Amino acid sequence: MAKTTLAPHRAILISNPSVLWFMGLLGLFTIGVTVLSEGFGIGVISTNLVKILGMTLCLCLIAIAMDVVWGYCGILSLGHFAFFGLGGYAIGMWLMYARTEINIRDSLGRGTIPPTELEVSEAVAAQIFGVVGSSDLPLIWNFAGSLPFQLAMVVLVPGLLALIFGWLAFRSRVTGVYLSILTQAMTLALSLYLFQNDTGLRGNNGLSGLQNIPGFLHVPQSVISMWFFWASAFALGAGYLLFAWVVSGKFGSVIRAIRDNEARVRFLGYNVEGYKLFVFTITAVISGIAGALYYPQAGIINPAEIAPIASIYLAVWVAIGGRGRLYGAVIGAAFVSLLSSWLTGGGAPNIDLGFYRIVWTDWWLVLLGLGFVAVTLFFPKGIGGLFDYLVRKKP
Amino acid sequence: MSTLLEVSGVSVTFDGFRAINNLSIAIGEPELRAVIGPNGAGKTTFMDIVTGKTKPDEGRVIWGERSVNLLKYSESQIAKMGIGRKFQKPTVFEDQSVRDNLAMALANKRGPFSVLVWRASDRDRARIEELAEEVGLSARLDDSAGILSHGQKQWLEIGMLLAQDPRLLLVDEPAAGMTPSEREHTTDLLKRAAKTRAVMVIEHDMEFIRRLDCRVTCLHEGAVLAEGSLDHVTKNQQVIDVYLGR
Numbered sequence: 167m168a169k170t171t172l173a174p175h176r177a178i179l180i181s182n183p184s185v186l187w188f189m190g191l192l193g194l195f196t197i198g199v200t201v202l203s204e205g206f207g208i209g210v211i212s213t214n215l216v217k218i219l220g221m222t223l224c225l226c227l228i229a230i231a232m233d234v235v236w237g238y239c240g241i242l243s244l245g246h247f248a249f250f251g252l253g254g255y256a257i258g259m260w261l262m263y264a265r266t267e268i269n270i271r272d273s274l275g276r277g278t279i280p281p282t283e284l285e286v287s288e289a290v291a292a293q294i295f296g297v298v299g300s301s302d303l304p305l306i307w308n309f310a311g312s313l314p315f316q317l318a319m320v321v322l323v324p325g326l327l328a329l330i331f332g333w334l335a336f337r338s339r340v341t342g343v344y345l346s347i348l349t350q351a352m353t354l355a356l357s358l359y360l361f362q363n364d365t366g367l368r369g370n371n372g373l374s375g376l377q378n379i380p381g382f383l384h385v386p387q388s389v390i391s392m393w394f395f396w397a398s399a400f401a402l403g404a405g406y407l408l409f410a411w412v413v414s415g416k417f418g419s420v421i422r423a424i425r426d427n428e429a430r431v432r433f434l435g436y437n438v439e440g441y442k443l444f445v446f447t448i449t450a451v452i453s454g455i456a457g458a459l460y461y462p463q464a465g466i467i468n469p470a471e472i473a474p475i476a477s478i479y480l481a482v483w484v485a486i487g488g489r490g491r492l493y494g495a496v497i498g499a500a501f502v503s504l505l506s507s508w509l510t511g512g513g514a515p516n517i518d519l520g521f522y523r524i525v526w527t528d529w530w531l532v533l534l535g536l537g538f539v540a541v542t543l544f545f546p547k548g549i550g551g552l553f554d555y556l557v558r559k560k561p
Numbered sequence: 562m563s564t565l566l567e568v569s570g571v572s573v574t575f576d577g578f579r580a581i582n583n584l585s586i587a588i589g590e591p592e593l594r595a596v597i598g599p600n601g602a603g604k605t606t607f608m609d610i611v612t613g614k615t616k617p618d619e620g621r622v623i624w625g626e627r628s629v630n631l632l633k634y635s636e637s638q639i640a641k642m643g644i645g646r647k648f649q650k651p652t653v654f655e656d657q658s659v660r661d662n663l664a665m666a667l668a669n670k671r672g673p674f675s676v677l678v679w680r681a682s683d684r685d686r687a688r689i690e691e692l693a694e695e696v697g698l699s700a701r702l703d704d705s706a707g708i709l710s711h712g713q714k715q716w717l718e719i720g721m722l723l724a725q726d727p728r729l730l731l732v733d734e735p736a737a738g739m740t741p742s743e744r745e746h747t748t749d750l751l752k753r754a755a756k757t758r759a760v761m762v763i764e765h766d767m768e769f770i771r772r773l774d775c776r777v778t779c780l781h782e783g784a785v786l787a788e789g790s791l792d793h794v795t796k797n798q799q800v801i802d803v804y805l806g807r
Contacts, residue, residue, distance in 0.1 A: 417677045419661045423654045430652045433612060435640035435725065436671050444673040 184493050185410045189403060196399040203395075205388035213388045217463045218507055220395035222500055224460035225483075227402045229499035230409050230492045231449035231456070232480050237489035238413050239445045240425025242342075244477045245349030246453050248356050249324035251472035253454030254461035255360075256323055258373035259307060260316035261462060264380035266290045267311060297371050304366025320458040321451050328450030329443065336439040336446075341428070350474045360469035372468025376461050391463065398459045402496075405452050409492055412448070421445060422490075482534065486541050487548050494550025501549065502537075506530060563626070565590040565759045566644075566729055571610060571620030572783075580606045581617065582783035590728060593755035595770045596763045597794075598780035599804045604763045605649065607780070608731045612646050613639040625728075641671060645727035649734045649763075651714035655707030659698055659717055662706050663689045666721035688724070695753075696720035697746060712743035719750055729759040736769045748772045767795075767805075779804065 201207040203216050211219075228250050235241050270289045274281040281289075291303040309315040335348055363369035379390055412418065421441055423431045428438050461467045479502075487498020508514055509526040517524040541548055567587040573580050581603045588594050596604055609615035611622060613636040622631040624642065631639055640646075653662050667685055670676070681689075693699045696716040701709065706717060715735055722730055732751065736744045744766075751773065754760050764770055770777060770791060777794045779786045781804070787797040794800055 412677065415677075416661075416664060416679045417673070419654075419657055419665050420676055422657065423665060426654055426656065427652055429614075429636075430648070430654075432636040433640050433646045434666055434721070435637050436665075437635075437637045437673075441673050 184491070185407065188406055188493055188496070192399060192403050192406075196396065199395060200392065203388070203392055205386070205390075205392040213391045216388075216391040216395050218504075220391065220398045221460050221463045222503055223395070223398035223402045224456045224463070225503050226496045226499045227398070227405045227456040227459075228453045228480065229483050229487070229495040230402075230405060231452045232484050233487075233489060233492055233495035234409050234413060235445055235449045236481065236484060237491070237495070238418065238425065239421040239442060240428075241442060241446060242346045242481065243349045243446065243449075244346045244474065244481060245353040246449065246480055247476035248353035248472050249328060249450040249453035250457035250460070250476075251356075251360075251467065251469075252324045252327065253320045253457030254467045254471070255367060255373065256316050256319035256454070257458040258376050258461055258467050259310040259319075259367075260313050261376045261378070261380065262294060262373050263290060263307065263310035264313070265375065265378050265383070266293050268380055268383065269293075295368065298363040298369050300363070306366050317458075320454050324454030324457075325447055325451045328447045332443045332446040336442045339439075350477070353472055353477055354474045357469045357472045357474070360472070370468060370470075372466055372471075373461075374466040376467065377463070377465040379462070394459060394463050398463075401455060401459055405456075406492060406496075408452075412445075413492070482538050485548060486537060488550025489548065491550045491553075493553075494548050497549050502534070506534070509533070563589060565592075565625065566611065567621075567623045568607070568611065569621050569623070571617045571622065573606060573610065573615060573617040580783055581610065584620070584780075584784050586778060586785060588729065588759045588761055590759045591755055591757055592759050593752060593773060593775040594759075594761045595773055595775055595777045595791075596761060596780060597765070597767075597770065597777060597804065598786070601782075602780040603783040604780055605733060606783075608646060608733060608763070611639075611731060612636060612644060637671070640725070640727075643726075643728035644731065645722040645725045645729070646731045647715075647718050647722055647733060647735065649737065651711065651718050653706040653709075653714050653717050653721070655705065657706060658703050659693065659706055659709070660689060660702045662717060663692055663720055663724050666724035668724065668726040692720045692724050695723065696750065712739045712747075715739065715743075715747065716750070719747070719754075723754060727758065730754060730761065732760065732762045734763055734765065736764060736766050744769055745772070 199211060199216065199219060202210040204211070204213050205216075228246060232243070232246055235243050235246070267286060267290050270286055270293065271281070274285065274289065287303060288301070291307075292301040295301060295303070331349075331352055335345055340348060359365055360367055361370050367373065377387060377390070379385070382390065413421070420431065420436055424436075424438055424441055432438050480499075483498040483502045484495045485498070486502055487496065488494025509530045512527075514526050516526060545551055547554070564587050569585045571581055571584045584603065584607065586607070596607070598604055606615060610617050611631065613631065613634055616632060623629070624631045624644075629642070631642075634642070654665070664681065664685070667688060669679065669685070689702070690699070693702050696719055698709075698713060698717060698720065701713065706714065709717060719732070719735065722732075735747050735751065739747060748769065751760055751762060755775070762770075762773065774791075776789065777791045778788045779794050779797070779800050781799075786803065787794045787800050795805060
């Protein structure tokens with residue numbers, strides 16, 4: 167890295183050959199899915215499957231963020247799904263508000279007198295919040311009708327939460343398992359807070375109907391699903407490049423050094439807390455963006471999505487895929503989450519042993535737990551570690 | 562030779578144990594100083610205080626011409642002011658190359674944003690080569706630091722210290738676990754470094770100290786017991802009683 171005299175953008179590709187491989191495979195995958203899709207191709211892949219694949223790409227994006235914060239910088243955050251969820255809520259507010267507003271204007275517009283803005287806004291509020299027994303628009307929904315504003319929130323809300331939380335935690339030099347517990351507490355508290363009806367985000371109902379995109383309500387889901395699939399693939403590619411750049415070179419050196427011995431890094435004159443805060447915040451922002459792309463494909467978001475267990479799964483994906491290498495995180499997230507939806511979604515046949523029937527929806531978690539233990543004990547480098555053997559075989 | 566670091570009247574207590582007891586010690590620039598003393602004399606705690614790792618209960622630590630009070634600063638700020646530290650156990654970053662280890666220590670900007678866009682300039686590259694040459698690791702630049710021998714790790718760490726371009730080097734037991742020829746190399750390194758800066762070496766090995774040929778301070782129970790030339794200190798009856806005689 168330091169020895170190369172090439173221009174930076176070429177240097178990063180040469181020092182990280184995996185980036186080129188990854189980009190190539192992601193491109194091929196995207197083209198493949200497009201050709202096979204219902205919306206733009208021959209229709210072998212159902213719209214539902216396109217959505218699952220698109221959502222998986224978003225999970226891969228948050229997994230590489232997790233890998234940077236944990237695998238590279240050594241901060242075992244068990245709260246990154248909170249940022250993912252906040253990104254989803256931020257975009258969900260606009261999707262829900264704008265779509266409801268269009269419907270209300272349609273129905274009110276049929277009358278002889280055009281509706282006033284106040285009437286529209288009250289009707290929208292009644293429609294959205296009727297389910298929690300309210301008809302007032304909470305303060306945080308004031309700008310929900312503005313797409314640019316809510317898009318800014320996708321980045322700002324997770325970013326600011328991470329900045330404040332991280333500043334408080336790192337400044338007090340909370341590290342290791344204590345920090346993990348603290349991040350669990352953060353995501354649990356946020357989840358419980360969102361469960362309340364008077365938080366203003368529809369409590370346990372969450373936000374729904376997010377697959378309908380205001381302004382494109384006439385476009386079939388087979389087409390919209392592909393738009394989101396492309397956007398997710400693009401975001402994953404861009405995120406991969408960004409993180410590959412961040413973890414290569416001297417910055418990567420410093421954060422790996424912090425992971426291995428943060429006291430020593432301090433005596434080298436680096437402000438360790440500043441670096442941790444930087445990594446924590448930037449990964450939170452990327453997680454928020456991943457969430458904002460995920461939930462329009464899922465169609466619904468509710469506070470259960472950011473329960474502590476979600477962030478623990480995230481750590482499990484990264485551990486199974488292989489910490490400290492970005493493609494490892496992608497492999498782990500894709501492999502485990504697709505396997506999970508196959509086994510729990512009724513895709514896999516249950517096995518009848520005669521005396522006992524293995525029902526995968528029940529046994530999936532056991533399988534995952536065993537897999538995690540096996541990887542930790544026998545393959546500490548994860549699935550990604552297998553690539554080391556492949557590379558070594560080359561002359 | 563002007564005073565670079567002045568520690569005066571410093572005391573620190575851990576759970577009722579007085580690790581440092583009204584300690585006063587000063588070092589000039591340039592100067593080479595050896596610090597000896599029995600286990601528990603407070604040698605390492607003294608370094609912890611100077612580098613900001615431990616805050617003393619009382620006393621003052623004054624640095625440089627402008628008499629900065631070091632007690633107000635964090636470890637990383639103190640390191641940036643020009644105090645480098647080598648730990649007893651060699652602590653290099655084992656899964657990174659010798660070159661990356663040295664690059665991290667180079668006296669460049671330390672903020673996250675400047676580090677993110679940092680690329681080695683020709684000067685940086687030349688400096689890394691020069692440092693590697695100095696500590697005898699030129700041939701190992703692209704090897705991972707984890708596969709170096711114990712002595713080479715110690716040298717790499719000294720190289721990293723020099724890369725920081727500090728005015729004061731605090732070196733904790735550099736010769737521990739080294740072969741005789743490695744020790745000789747290490748003495749040369751430290752003596753060369755001390756020509757332009759202040760170097761303070763904690764060591765147990767009297768032979769090593771004799772080769773350093775410098776002023777010696779003997780600590781005992783957190784305070785200075787004797788100070789002067791090695792012969793002067795080793796003839797001191799108290800030093801013989803508490804340290805050498807055992």
